[in-house]
Amino acid sequence: MKNIKTNYKYGFSKPETETFRTPKGLDKKIVEAISGYKKEPEWMRDFRFKSLEIFKQKAMPGWGADLSGINFDDLYYYINPSEKKFRDWKDVPTDIKDTYEKIGIPQAERLFLAGVGAQYDSEMIYHSLKTQWEKQGVIFLGTDTALQKYPEVFKQYFGKVVPPDDNKFAALNSAVWSGGSFVYVPAGVQVTIPLQAYFRINAANMGQFERTLIIAEEGSFVHYVEGCTAPIYTTDSLHSAVVEIVVKRGARVRYTTIQNWSSNVYNLVTKRMLVEEEGVGEWIDGNLGSKKTMKYPSVVLQGKGAKGEILSLAMAGAGQHQDAGGKAIHLAPYTTSTITSKSISMGGGRSSYRGLVKIINGAKGSKSFVRCDALLLDDLSRSDTYPTNIVREQNVTLGHEATVSRVGEEQLFYLMSRGLSETQATSLIVNGFIEPIVKELPLEYAVELNRLINMSMEGSVG
Amino acid sequence: MVDQLQMLNVHATTRDGKEILRGITLKVKAGEKHVIMGPNGGGKSTLAYVLMGHPGYKVTKGKILLNGKDVTKMSVDERARKGLFLGFQYPVEVAGVNMAAFLRVAVNEKTRGKKSNAKIVSPIAFRQELMEKSSRLAFSDDITKRSLNEGFSGGEKKKAEILQMTVLKPKFAVLDEPDSGLDVDALKYMARAISELDFPLGLILVTHYQRVLKYIKPDKVHILVKGRIAHSGGADLALMIEKEGYEKYQD
Numbered sequence: 001m002k003n004i005k006t007n008y009k010y011g012f013s014k015p016e017t018e019t020f021r022t023p024k025g026l027d028k029k030i031v032e033a034i035s036g037y038k039k040e041p042e043w044m045r046d047f048r049f050k051s052l053e054i055f056k057q058k059a060m061p062g063w064g065a066d067l068s069g070i071n072f073d074d075l076y077y078y079i080n081p082s083e084k085k086f087r088d089w090k091d092v093p094t095d096i097k098d099t100y101e102k103i104g105i106p107q108a109e110r111l112f113l114a115g116v117g118a119q120y121d122s123e124m125i126y127h128s129l130k131t132q133w134e135k136q137g138v139i140f141l142g143t144d145t146a147l148q149k150y151p152e153v154f155k156q157y158f159g160k161v162v163p164p165d166d167n168k169f170a171a172l173n174s175a176v177w178s179g180g181s182f183v184y185v186p187a188g189v190q191v192t193i194p195l196q197a198y199f200r201i202n203a204a205n206m207g208q209f210e211r212t213l214i215i216a217e218e219g220s221f222v223h224y225v226e227g228c229t230a231p232i233y234t235t236d237s238l239h240s241a242v243v244e245i246v247v248k249r250g251a252r253v254r255y256t257t258i259q260n261w262s263s264n265v266y267n268l269v270t271k272r273m274l275v276e277e278e279g280v281g282e283w284i285d286g287n288l289g290s291k292k293t294m295k296y297p298s299v300v301l302q303g304k305g306a307k308g309e310i311l312s313l314a315m316a317g318a319g320q321h322q323d324a325g326g327k328a329i330h331l332a333p334y335t336t337s338t339i340t341s342k343s344i345s346m347g348g349g350r351s352s353y354r355g356l357v358k359i360i361n362g363a364k365g366s367k368s369f370v371r372c373d374a375l376l377l378d379d380l381s382r383s384d385t386y387p388t389n390i391v392r393e394q395n396v397t398l399g400h401e402a403t404v405s406r407v408g409e410e411q412l413f414y415l416m417s418r419g420l421s422e423t424q425a426t427s428l429i430v431n432g433f434i435e436p437i438v439k440e441l442p443l444e445y446a447v448e449l450n451r452l453i454n455m456s457m458e459g460s461v462g
Numbered sequence: 463m464v465d466q467l468q469m470l471n472v473h474a475t476t477r478d479g480k481e482i483l484r485g486i487t488l489k490v491k492a493g494e495k496h497v498i499m500g501p502n503g504g505g506k507s508t509l510a511y512v513l514m515g516h517p518g519y520k521v522t523k524g525k526i527l528l529n530g531k532d533v534t535k536m537s538v539d540e541r542a543r544k545g546l547f548l549g550f551q552y553p554v555e556v557a558g559v560n561m562a563a564f565l566r567v568a569v570n571e572k573t574r575g576k577k578s579n580a581k582i583v584s585p586i587a588f589r590q591e592l593m594e595k596s597s598r599l600a601f602s603d604d605i606t607k608r609s610l611n612e613g614f615s616g617g618e619k620k621k622a623e624i625l626q627m628t629v630l631k632p633k634f635a636v637l638d639e640p641d642s643g644l645d646v647d648a649l650k651y652m653a654r655a656i657s658e659l660d661f662p663l664g665l666i667l668v669t670h671y672q673r674v675l676k677y678i679k680p681d682k683v684h685i686l687v688k689g690r691i692a693h694s695g696g697a698d699l700a701l702m703i704e705k706e707g708y709e710k711y712q713d
Contacts, residue, residue: 420567
């Protein structure tokens with residue numbers, strides 16, 4: 001940033017473009033500045049302070065991906081590209097529209113633009129909600145705006161599903177969070193068109209700490225979709241989000257993510273759903289990009305008959321480590337969970353499945369099934385499985401299956417004997433391998449994913 | 463000029479250097495049906511793989527010519543696009559890959575291979591052709607909607623190879639034991655599909671059994687023993703083998 005003025009009351013930079021950004025590094029003053037800049041209520045500021053202390057005390061995880069490359073002092077923790085909130089697409093600045101153009105938001109999705117929340121750097125700048133949803137009482141806002149507009153409901157749920165002391169990165173996010181989405185679906189309301197948000201990191205050394213909170217009241221349904229594409233940077237970047245979801249009795253929430261962060265990003269995300277009686281919580285989690293990912297979407301089945309499903313897809317190329325999986329915690333009788341993980345490693349990349357199934361004493365009649373399949377495209381690449389099962393109840397069903405396969409010479413020879421090139425044949429095998437997950441994605445994402453895979457095969461084969 | 467496939471004194475070894483083919487010479491013209499028989503371990507499947515260019519075998523001597531052009535060093539997919547086809551003894555399963563979609567890609571690749579501005583078959587026309595041809599092979603359910611060979615019975619796999627061949631319309635096809643594991647009805651459907659092709663095909667049929675030759679009349683029968691063609695003859699040679707076995711060729 002050039003032309004930095006020093007007249008901001010907290011002593012931090014505020015350039016002439018009215019963009020506010022804190023200096024590099026993290027301390028109480030920075031957190032105070034973020035909270036003050038956003039004019040947050042006192043409880044939130046205190047929550048941030050408390051979280052910062054927890055962050056400082058907590059050790060880095062001693063397992064999973066190697067995170068030694070993160071330098072917390074060399075990151076920016078807040079940037080706001082625009083003071084203005086846009087409600088109409090036509091008011092969105094041209095350079096931001098250009099960004100979307102380059103990301104290549106499919107034409108079909110522009111139909112749904114009325115419901116799209118797009119995050120540019122750290123702030124939700126565009127929000128619109130279809131009239132019908134407004135009539136139904138659905139709230140779909142940037143998290144910061146929601147805090148201002150709906151402080152009661154916000155305070156009731158915020159930080160309850162993923163408390164700051166859950167892990168070091170949840171604490172970090174809690175201290176410096178910015179942006180993300182807030183969704184509230186009233187009882188009985190079915191949101192038929194997926195709510196979609198686009199995220200993008202766009203400044204070097206920028207930490208991205210969005211915070212999403214979804215509340216689905218009894219008997220409601222919503223599908224939330226987020227997709228990320230990031231440009232290439234020269235220095236390391238950190239993305240550490242928190243997603244909290246409350247699925248009330250008989251409600252169903254599906255949360256779909258495809259992340260394709262550039263290959264220098266550390267992607268460390270905590271995602272959790274609380275599912276009440278007869279509720280259904282579903283995670284579809286695709287990890288294609290980033291340098292290191294640690295992400296284990298969780299379902300906490302706390303009501304009788306609650307269901308959880310986690311589909312995890314990971315693709316690790318050269319220099320990447322995808323440490324992904326899922327967690328299912330059964331706290332009530334007759335709860336069921338399935339975790340399906342598919343990973344692809346190539347060009348020396350490494351993917352790990354890490355999962356936890358926990359069934360407490362008293363959760364009788366509960367069922368859980370875990371399946372993880374790994375596909376290796378070459379001898380350089382690596383795949384590991386770290387499943388943990390903790391079962392404290394006799395009357396349960398627990399299944400686990402794991403396979404590791406290599407794209408074999410015989411499969412390639414067979415497909416090539418029909419006239420397909422090696423690249424085409426490999427793409428076909430890989431796309432076939434992940435088909436059970438892709439068929440659950442919205443069409444335009446499935447198409448995009450297919451395109452991404454074909455692109456990466458061209459780089460790695462032949 | 464009629465299409466012609468030739469093997470000229472072809473020697474081939476496995477990766478660890480073991481010689482399997484020891485001087486095969488064979489000439490097949492479009493429209494001809496050649497049958498290759500022989501005892502186990504004589505090199506029948508190797509011959510099929512070598513014609514298609516399997517990376518596990520190395521041609522150490524001799525050459526393979528397609529219409530006079532040397533294809534010995536050509537890649538597998540390029541041979542396929544030039545009109546060679548291999549019907550596998552053990553077709554490979556590919557999970558999650560829809561059979562119809564896969565075949566359409568393969569047909570388009572072949573069409574594109576010929577000319578850069580070649581016209582690609584319309585999805586509807588392709589679909590119709592595929593439906594018609596799969597019903598002629600008496601597939602019990604709509605096999606083309608399933609994943610390629612995945613969960614197919616042994617017989618379905620064998621018939622699916624023939625279906626692929628009839629759709630891809632190669633110039634020359636090597637079918638490696640297409641009859642093994644088929645019941646009598648399936649054998650008839652398969653043989654009829656081969657006899658009623660809507661394109662000229664030079665066929666090399668590798669088999670253990672005379673019974674398929676009740677339905678497919680060969681122009682020539684070759685006895686492959688220890689990597690060499692020990693004897694060649696007409697259709698009656700197969701009958702004689704059935705009675706007398708290979709013993710007299712095992713010198």
